[in-house]
Amino acid sequence: MISGLYEGQDGDSRLALRVDVDGPRPTGRISGDLFTVAGATTSYAGSFLVDAPAIDGTLIHGRGRFSFDTSVRDVSITINDRTGTASVAGRTYQVSFASPYFRSVLLEQDSVVGAVPFVSYRTGTLPGPSGSPARELTVGAAYAEAGIELRVSEPGVIPVDGSGSDLAWDDAELHHAMTRHFSAFGDAPAWRVWLLVAGKHVGGYRGIMFDYNDARQRQGAAVFHDAIQGTSPQSQRAQLRTYVHELGHAFNLLHSWQKNLARPPQPLGPDGGFGDLSWMNYVQNYRPGGEAGYWAAFPFQFTEPELVHLRHGFYRDVAMGANAFGTGAAEIDPFEQPVEDRSGLRLEVRANESFELGEPVVVELKLSYAGEPRTTHGHLHPDTEFTQVSITQPGGRTVLYRPMMRHCVDTSPEIRLDPGNPAMYRSAYIGHGRDGHYFQQPGDYHVRAQYIAADGSRIVSPACLVRVRFPVTRDDHQVAELMLGEEQGKLFSLLGSDSPELRSGNLALDEVISRYGGHPLAVYARLVKGLNAEREFKELTPGNELRIRPPDPKQGIEHLTHVARAATIDNITLNLVMRRLARAEARQGDLARANAVMDRMVATFEAKGVNAVVLGQIRRQAELTKAALGAEIS
Template identity: 55%
Template sequence: MSIMSDPTTLDGMVRPAKRNDLEGLTPTHRAEQSGATEAVLVEPEAEDMVQLRARVARLEAQALPRPADQAAATMVSGRFRSTGAGTQLELRVDVDGPRPLMRISGDFFQTSGATTNYVGSFVVETLTAAVTEGLVKLTGRGRFSFPVLSSHVEVSIVRGTDVAHTPGEATVQFSTDGGSPSASYLCAFVSPHFRSVQLEQDSVTGTVPFVSYDTGSLAQPPSSPARVLSVPAAYAEAGIEVQIAGAPDVVPAGAAGADARWNDAELHNAMVNHFSLWRDVPRWQVWQLVASSYVEDGVRGIMFDAGGAFQRQGCAVFHDAIKGEDPASQRAQLRTYVHELGHAFNLLHSWQKDLAEPPQPLGPNGGLGDLSWMNYVQNFQPPPPAPGGTAAYWAAFPFQFTDSELVHLRHGFHRDVIMGGNPFGVGAAEVDVDLFDDPVVDNSGLALELRSNRTFRFGEPVVVEIKLATTDLRGRSTHGRLHPNDGFVTVAIRTPSGETRTYRPPLIRCADHEHRTVLDADRPAIYESAYVGYGKDGFYFQQPGQYQLRAQYNASDGSRVVSGIHRLTVRRPLTEADEDVAELMMSGDEQGTLFYLLGSRAESLESGNRALDQVLDQYAEHPLAVYPRMVKGFGVSRDFKDLTPGKELRIRHANTEESIGQLGKVVESSAGDEGVDNITLGQVMRRLARVEAKAGNPQRATQVMDEMVEIFDRKNLKPHVMRDIRSEAERTKEEITRR
């Protein structure tokens, strides 16, 4: 059971001291604690603690010091919890059992009335062990999430005498480096798991939720024993208990018609309104939706709850991309389910760990060589000449997390792991543009470039074009994932005030299918357009002045390709209308979310939609009105799926007439040198063509595609770019005629 959901079972005897806690301590302690925060004993020792201390002392007399790794087979690992009143401690001991990490850690909580609040955490990463027949004593210096003087930690655990060798009670003593004790308390054994989380899983009609996979069904490394793994079983091997919360609900999808695809806006709306266990606080509870498919092909899953104050409480897997009853499909489903839940625990992709807080060392070949649930199968690439790719991954994957991921899951500070705690990848924003230094040697044969307008109006959504080109016209093969949403491109932004932040998209999608692109003389470059004005940290361009941007691309072979520094300027508002429009477009997270999602009819974003409507009502001729028009045009162009409180799927159908009107005005405003950028304009026109077809105007739809080619012809784009535009136009026409 979650410690946050059952405060009556939590108790303890220590808490961080404030100045009024210094009374009653010895003069030595008062001198040590002056001006500091300290874990101190705030209540007299109970009789059971006194008796246990006497027993521990007798057992210690028989103890012989041993290295911590020789504590194996002592059977004392697991989770312990203090009893009593006041401050409570959850203690985790990790010195034996499967894959012991030789660490102890813990979290402090404070009870006041009927409430329990988190106080802080600690971890001891280097241990000394003394073992006897009846006692295990572990000592070491702790690292704390808050300042302390008594950083020395000593844990004494009475070894179990029952048949199952269940650990007995544990005493925990804090003391200063000089040996002066400060706090001690008694913890009872609770569970062999280091943490417990409740999983609520709903599924859409027509999907078949994954149950289990026998790892012996297909070839696997000899060191990995064959066993049947479900999602809870996979996490149990990592020391994490995943409890299925109640009976899974089935979401009817009959009203969805042919379009059973879920977009970001619909998933966002479902998360906010229909996770029955959801609370606007950190909790060991997570929701997973088994949906049909995503709007973009190849996306297997998404951790969509990556915005707002309380993140990482929901994710989705897309059945159509991973379905199948054969062993290979079942194996892929297991990996996808475990992978997406890993993001909810705040685990980053294998190649992104250096952007975490604190930064984690990358595994082999920049992380692409990790044999982990958090790597992409097709992108697995150990250092050459070892083979990479899907077959090599499955031949070597032991169905487990890496050691560094286990450290995070078992011993990460409470807020860094619990759902609704610290934001996903917290700390990744506090970087410097110099993080992406030019490599000393670059034989990648690739070049990355950021491009955009040189100046933006205040409040204008900042969109950058990301270009990946080959410098070797003999040809280079890599993946074509250039959008920051996919996790292979990271953009650093230095503001006019000198602060440097990393752009972090609100939603994390896992497009982990094979997506190879060959860049050569015929196609020397590929392009992507990315809105980087709003992300998980809010709006990034809120002050006038000059900004510096630099990007890094993680290639398929592990190469890290860095762009030059791109400079852009946000101009000051010149008129009162400029100020009003900027305020309406940037006054809240809801507007930023709408720009990111390209529109949504979610009730949770109603005030943001009202603000954009006000721009169109009062400032229709303002140059920035093109952006609310685009958002509104996209938003009403698609059917919107809404999960009701009764778990029924309600479809709000598209308003094709309004969409055609809004998107048509966007095209008019952008056909010349003003309006949206070229890549976005192409996206708008392809959507306009599909809406025309949906409205029963197939001839007009094909005309829109012809107009798109004509508009870009007049812009004098490069031949290979025009070739791609013509190809996109023909594909869209074929799609329209097939309907």
């Protein structure tokens, strides 16, 4: 067998060569990365890939695709006893065998006290496909089968300093933990990734690859022990899949049904991608057969196109901290209505008539049925990526809204849309995401959404006009500047954060409140500050201790009372604000005031004239909140 990694150098040029023509699951390709050596420094120069090389004895040759311009595109390699020569882009390298793995990545895994990391699963323990041999699979072994070496550093255990009502992590806390931990790694691409094993996520998710919103993405992921724990074979099998899945995102692998959003776009597999037998698919959405069908057929491996990406993708498309997740997926064509739609579902995007420059752009997504009742899943918010939003900007460019934090959901709650529940609604802040602010200039924007239903149908909304007005007064200009900073956008996405990395953004919002407290946009600054104050905040210190800042209900009440009284934010967020305000009042020991807030919430939405079905849901929600708060403080 000659497949594996070879290394060689020609003067100031170094070659990492990957030969993949025999051995386990050969893809029939050769590829490589070129680096320029200058003194004691090495810089990346480019990559190449030969998709279908000819093999003539010890000679392997073919036409290459390059990430850089070169007049010499023919690549030839001669290998004999694991040494040989390689002619690439007009240079000749003496190469020798370096590793049976095509790439090697350092995995640093830390766990919070009480969260037990996954170790291994024996694949033959539960029924599976007959052609898949039983073997002991660790996370490292799963990647080794794909030709990727995971060098696992000594696991760390993070102690908890202080106490809190729970150890549920939210997106802001994960973002903060990542920025503190990865500051030591440096601002450069590298084959290394951090995995945090935490207790639980506030959204109940099993895992998340949360490093999506800076210049060096894909370096951090988390899995949540409370959602995946267990010693049964079923639990161990699910844990293995969650770990491999989230780390797959760090290698820049998209979900199976989203590969058409990559750059360049990749073809979708069977059933719009839901038929892929891959670590990157959702087991509950597999077709045919759902979760049972998936496990009955899954051979515990990546698909062929995913294997090609992991082994042979250009360096910057795979290495952590290099190209952004789903490189170039922000530039797309607007979603088009299908030529035929028998799904029985209708999707709408609704927004305010106009927004001030700097005002957080929030849209409401409504999914309803037309004709016969329909059953689908409840993942309508774009953070779960079953719903995508495209934004056509005033200049004509269309971009894909990409949330700062995207969530992997391993459960799909069924929602039945019928006369008793004719529609479901979600509020989504789309003003800022992984690509920064999307509404940075006045003008007319056109927003469309696409919802991928439980049966794989792609439901496209009509375009929604979002008009951003020109500032009129001097205060309008000043407040817009304070609201449109990059850190402020992250704070709106995260609904607040204590992270020192976002200090200047918090100071800008403080200035909006203190200097322009009467301006209409000050309510959004109070929203972020109030929600952040009302909750506890977990800080992963540089010494890897978990410190918990308790809630500040007094400050939360001060800010959220202003927001609730103004009632100018969207209805779904206003509902959240009033429930959090009630919680803050209860934490202050005043259950009567907490209950009064819930009564006021019902009265507010009655006055707004929301439809009877939604109003009934709000009334039930208010009563459930009262009961929960009463039980919490009794």
